[in-house]
Amino acid sequence: MNWMVANRGLVLGVGGALIAIALVGWGFSAWQGSREAKAGAELAEAIELQSRPISSEGSAQPGQETFASKEEREKAVIAALEKVRADHRGTTAAQTALAEIGFHKLKGADAAxxxxxxxxxxxxxAKGHPLRPFAQESLGYALEAQNRLDDAKAAFEKLRDLELPARADYQVARLALLQGKPDARQQLERVAKEHPKDLDVVREANERLELSSLPPVAPGQAKAPAAKPEPKEAPGKKPQGKKQK
Incomplete structure (x- = not known):
């Protein structure tokens, strides 16, 4: 106590410094929270553009904004997402916008x-970002679209790190089937056996198995639809014509 009285200036100085640090931390958190909220609002507006109708489809509500074409809408969505990235760097919303841009480019056949x-x-x-599993799998598809199958397989394998072993096994088996590997069907069959609770994965694996069992159709082998038979006249019925006077 005597030491505190003798050094009350130092004690008050340290206490004031701690309070100042706490206030700075609180202020930063509040600023960061406000920044994230603003970025999130702009991200929501950018994503909302995807649901706006095309004017030619005739599904717009009175007063609802529309786009002239799907291409115009897609350009507007990507531009809005890019703006979120540029205006709010370092936020979760900006990272989410980046993933969304990647998804849109993949859908638009821009695999690279x-x-x-x-x-x-x-x-x-962040490791806990909810879009990370989708981004990891989409990366595999992007590499596959560029015919970089070994890199695609490596990307799909990383789904195991995200606690998605069933999807990893399915994607690796699907690639094996695509490459014509002799054990591809066995790999797909194992997916259904080893991951019976992952119903979506099991369904996709079974669908691949069914498709792989169909015989290939060579060009020109497809049968043309049979022509409709001409209607036959009823027995004893004569064609009608003008009466002779």
Missing amino acids: GAQKDLEQFLASA
Whole structure:
């Protein structure tokens, strides 16, 4: 106690410093929270553009904004997502926007562009980000679309790190089937046996097995639809014509 009285200036200084640090931390958290909230609102607006109708489809409600074409809508969505990234760097919303851009590019057949964005997202996003599993699997598809099958397999294998062993096994087996490997069907059969509780994965594996069992159809082998038979006249019925006077 005597020491505190003798050094009350130091004690008050340390206490004041601790309070100041706490206030700074609180202020940063509040600022960060406000920043995340604003970024999240802009992200929601960007994603909402995807649901706006096309004017030619005639499904718009009175007063609802529309797009002239699907291509125009897609460009607007990507531009809005890019704006979220540019205006709110370092936020969760910006990372989410990056993943969404990758998904859109993959859907639009820009596999190389999708790969770049998805790899950047996976390298920067938190481990618990809800889009990480989808981004990891989409990265595999992007590499597969570029015929980089070994890299695609490696990307799909990483689904195990995200506690998705069933999807990893399915994707690896699917690639084996695509490459014509002799044990591909056995791999797909094992997916259904080893992951019976993952119903979606089991269904996809069974569908692949069914498709692989169908005989290939060579060009020109497809049968043309049979022509409709001409209607026959009823027995004893004569064609009607003008009466002779």
